[in-house]
Amino acid sequence: MGVVRNVMDDGLGGLEHNFLTGRIEDVVKWSRSRSSWGATFGLACCAIEMMATGTAHYDLARFGMEVFRASPRQADIMIVAGRVSQKMAPVLRQVYDQMMEPKWVISMGVCASSGGMFNNYAIVQGVDQIVPVDVYAPGCPPTPETLIHAIETLHQLIEDGEIMSRRKATGAGANVHIQEIAAGTFTPVVLGKR
């Protein structure tokens, strides 16, 4: 690889190594995963932890997600944070339908994943009854580390590209279950393995 020290002297020779080449598909997947915007769907206690993840201490901005768009038309990821009641279920579906493809869903917390501790008449027992879910994050509420793990798992799936083809084939979500991480731990998380 030549190095161009001075374009005026060396001319454009050796300039070819200053280009990056790649497939458009890879660039698209990379940018989709690095700048996905979340739709605000904070319902209950998990919403407080989601806000905590977005603010300075845990900082979702470094993953490109600090922007939570209120309008579902502008959002990519819907993080269902909290318990979904019978009255809220149609609203949830309506917001999900308004989102534009490609869209993904993270079910944050046990109430969203399976009804949680509220196994009764009032709570929908898992949002996967209403929308296809890609990543389930356990915890009551999940610590911010767990939520970041869930988001990063989803980002890795987006970047790998599997998730798009599966969705096209079956219409179902990716159904990834992750482990809960205790707050304040610093063990490195290995991505790319499920």
Place this chain on the structure above:
Amino acid sequence: MTTDVLHDCVLGQSHGQQVLFVPKDRYIATLRKLIDDSYTMCVDLTAVDFLTHPGRTLPEAIAPERFEIVVNLLSMRDRTRMRLRTQVGEADASIDSAFDLYPGTEAMEREVFDMFGITFNGHPDLTRILMPEDWDGHPLRKDYSQGRIPVQFKGSAS
């Protein structure tokens, strides 16, 4: 239960708290008198369904019914609370609304209607408040099931 009489109603004690047993027909009149006694804030209005516990302890003069409306009042001047318990039968599950005296009971009475099915006469807007509009049944009644779905725990991943 040692009892006393206040405003022609039986006044009892429960763990150091005053409880007034008011018959349904004198409910509003007694509330009016209590407002004059400086119980100006209605802190809470709720109901209890005694379907599966009919043999509860009540003063002798009171005939137990299925529902009980429980009203908690607060006197800021005297720093005391007063609790009212009114028996409401299942056949005629209705009572006068306290909205004119205590406008704050508006949402509380709607919740009691939604959860128990007790109607409040004279309430300006008696509609469901917590459940969807077309919901069938009154969830906090004892003959309404909790709605649990059977859960099977498959081998957990660990």
Place this chain on the structure above:
Amino acid sequence: MSDLLSTVVSAGTFEGNQELRSRSELTAKEVMREVGAVLRMSEADVALLAEVEADPGEDQTMIINMGPQHPSTHGVLRLMLELKGETVLRCKPIIGYLHTGMEKTGESLTFMQGGTNVTRMDYASPLNNELVFSMATEKLLGIDGDIPERAVWMRMLLSEMNRMSSHLLFMASNGMDIGAVSMMLYGWREREEVLRFFQKVTGLRMNHNFIRPGGVAADLPAGWRDDVLEILEMLGPRLEEYDTLMTGQPIWRERLQGVGVITRDEAIALGATGPILRSTGLAWDLRRDMPYLHYNKVEFDVIVGSYGDAFDRYAIRLAEIRESMRIVRQILDKMPGGDYRIQNKKVTPPPRARIDESMEALIHHFKIFTEGFKVPEGEVYVAIESPRGEIGCYIASDGSATPYRMHVRAPSFVNVQALPHMMRGGLVADAVAVISSVDPVLGEVDR
């Protein structure tokens, strides 16, 4: 079911039943309620009110819907507003989007498990929910006078730290709703410190299930005094920063002064408590006026506003953080040693190590955690001062191990009724500021 009941129930199930309806469909009383006229108006006034707007030629009012999903961070509250231009004429809050059936669930959980249920109602100050439930259970059991001193002071410490974290959450969300987005980051930064302390003490950042009937679940960890002092040292100057950033600032004042005014009589008639009631000038705080725990042994001031507007509520909460800090400093000095849980075998499970040694301990542990301890028949109402107002727990017991009826008087449920009164006559742009100043937590509104 009687005929009367069936007609009402069937009449009340049409689509849009809970929403704001146009004036022509409502009776005078319903209009009065939605306009927010609480103190009884004369018949003439009501007629005037109904007449002014019922002009069929002028179709200038618009009914709009805010929520239940909207960026104001207060959860799933839906508001229907009737606007004439930019002025809000009527407002109707529609709730129930987070109804979780907690009171029904509470009837099937034992008194030891009840804390896990109740703590998720007001998720911004969970320890206060657990505290009021535990106090009600203890009163029914008859052990409320026997709680060890250390447990009582620990409860006070946690309750005041929770008040601080809840008010910091208010400052953050209030700032963001008004537009001062950096306040959101600052408020959460402070809150993280308090949550880290909670994690050290209780094991969880939120929804702790730590305050249980009989005391608290575990003792304070070593070094807790230093942690608390660190938090207090850090918070003092930062509150000064917020004063500079917001309280004296002209934009902040313009946005909040005179907005969402409520009078003292309206607040009392509606049952609104907490900062809303105190902003009208009435100094009512349960910690001072009907003391519980050992609040009569610590010195603190009750902060009162004068105009009943949103600015007063903001200033009251900011000052309450300082008062809580003052109380916590006194608790640091006064914290005694001793048991953190009552030594009553029926209520308190034995220490885990004893289970290996003693059969009786094993049986007690088993009974308490599976069947639960039985609570004598009776009914009781206990109320404490949560950051939002008076939170009360009414438990009716039938002598078994689960509550027969568990009802929580949630302050936000009653405070939300004050919204129409605060919004009437204001601009729609102030609606978010008003909701934010009421600081509702929808978990306890809907339960």
